[in-house]
Amino acid sequence: MTQFGVIGGGGWLGKALLLPALADGVIAGEALTVSSRSGTVPGFEPWPAVRQTKDNAALAADADVVMLSVRPQDLDAIALDLSGKLVISVMAMVSLADLAARFEARRIIRAMPNTAAEKRLSFTPWLASPDTTEADCAFAERLFEASGKVQRIATETELDYFTALTGSGPAFLAVFADAMISDAVTKGIERGIAERAVRQLFLGGSTLLAGSKQTPDEIVQTFLDYAGTTAAGLEAMAAADIHTPIARGLTAAAAKAAAGTRDCDLG
Numbered sequence: 168m169t170q171f172g173v174i175g176g177g178g179w180l181g182k183a184l185l186l187p188a189l190a191d192g193v194i195a196g197e198a199l200t201v202s203s204r205s206g207t208v209p210g211f212e213p214w215p216a217v218r219q220t221k222d223n224a225a226l227a228a229d230a231d232v233v234m235l236s237v238r239p240q241d242l243d244a245i246a247l248d249l250s251g252k253l254v255i256s257v258m259a260m261v262s263l264a265d266l267a268a269r270f271e272a273r274r275i276i277r278a279m280p281n282t283a284a285e286k287r288l289s290f291t292p293w294l295a296s297p298d299t300t301e302a303d304c305a306f307a308e309r310l311f312e313a314s315g316k317v318q319r320i321a322t323e324t325e326l327d328y329f330t331a332l333t334g335s336g337p338a339f340l341a342v343f344a345d346a347m348i349s350d351a352v353t354k355g356i357e358r359g360i361a362e363r364a365v366r367q368l369f370l371g372g373s374t375l376l377a378g379s380k381q382t383p384d385e386i387v388q389t390f391l392d393y394a395g396t397t398a399a400g401l402e403a404m405a406a407a408d409i410h411t412p413i414a415r416g417l418t419a420a421a422a423k424a425a426a427g428t429r430d431c432d433l434g
């Protein structure tokens with residue numbers, strides 16, 4: 168049985184990925200070791216065979232596959248020789264070349280899920296270094312499929328962009344929701360009611376969008392064609408150039424992701 172060790176696996180993203188995979192049987196509890204700063208985190212109680220530790224060296228010694236899920240600023244404290252193992256990283260801003268140099272690893276997969284993984288609704292692009300095997304890629308795909316949709320991509324430049332688009336994306340939707348709530352409050356709507364309304368709007372609107380045969384721009388055009396209230400709102404937003412701040416935000420996030428990353432050839 169492939170032994171899987173997840174460094175930082177008790178954090179937000181680690182648990183969002185691991186709990187669905189355990190629930191689906193993609194990972195057996197007996198095959199999983201999770202490390203955290205404290206050595207014990209809640210959430211894994213339904214799988215008592217999952218081992219928890221603070222000792223990353225012991226985790227790595229027992230593992231065939233090691234996943235890194237700590238914040239980038241905590242990575243320097245983790246000095247391990249992972250040569251011969253499959254290394255999976257979900258970390259932003261840490262490149263394949265950096266991972267290879269730090270951990271003496273050749274088989275590396277970088278993936279960029281988002282925290283909707285905890286609802287099994289992540290979009291997870293991933294890419295693999297040239298030495299990874301088909302079995303390595305299949306393991307990673309099964310793991311990430313438990314928490315959403317996966318997409319293999321070709322370059323780290325794309326991964327950096329997806330770090331902004333879908334990795335950070337939940338926060339960008341939250342800022343749009345917050346702007347709507349703030350406006351509603353200034354118009355006299357009670358904050359709690361505005362929040363309830365906007366949460367349901369995002370659920371309803373995004374469910375429609377996800378399942379629609381129309382593209383988003385076609386949906387916008389359909390509403391413009393009514394020439395009614397929605398069109399008045401859309402035209403005012405277009406006049407205020409709503410696309411520009413969105414593009415600026417994505418560009419800044421992707422630039423930050425890329426600052427620690429460069430396309431590299433590990434072949």
Ligand SMILES: NC(=O)C1=CN([C@@H]2O[C@H](COP(=O)(O)OP(=O)(O)OC[C@H]3O[C@@H](n4cnc5c(N)ncnc54)[C@H](O)[C@@H]3O)[C@@H](O)[C@H]2O)C=CC1
Nearest residue numbers: 175177178179180181202203204236237238239241258259
């Ligand atoms: N939260 C998000 O929206 C996304 C995060 N990521 C990436 O995932 C990684 C983890 O992010 P989160 O889970 O959100 O952060 P988090 O802070 O919730 O989890 C990180 C965990 O690592 C643990 N940790 C720190 N140093 C450790 C060490 N030496 N040994 C063992 N455990 C250690 C911490 O105790 C914590 O539980 C980051 O690198 C981030 O770039 C990627 C996509 C989305």
Ligand SMILES: O=C(O)[C@@H]1CCC=N1
Nearest residue numbers: 259330331334335336
């Ligand atoms: O904000 C971050 O750095 C991480 C990566 C993508 C989402 N959260």
